[in-house]
Amino acid sequence: MTNYKPYTIEWSRKRYLSEALQKYFDDDVPTEVIVEDIVDILEEWSFMHTSRANKLQDVLDNFK
Secondary structure (H helix, E strand, C coil): CCCCCCCCCCHHHHHHHHHHEEEEHHCCCCCHHHHHHHHHHEEEEHHHHHHHHHHHHHHHHHCC
């Protein structure tokens, strides 16, 4: 397990993730739901970034 210097960007990021996961466990959320939520978030991000990349490519193609 990586321990980061307190109050660095890395330390804060790990702390926020830890707190979010702890909330799932405190609420006794089933493992399947935790995994589904993580997958849903990553899929949403993937779609969003793919859409942005496609729009950027359209703009670049218009310059060619």
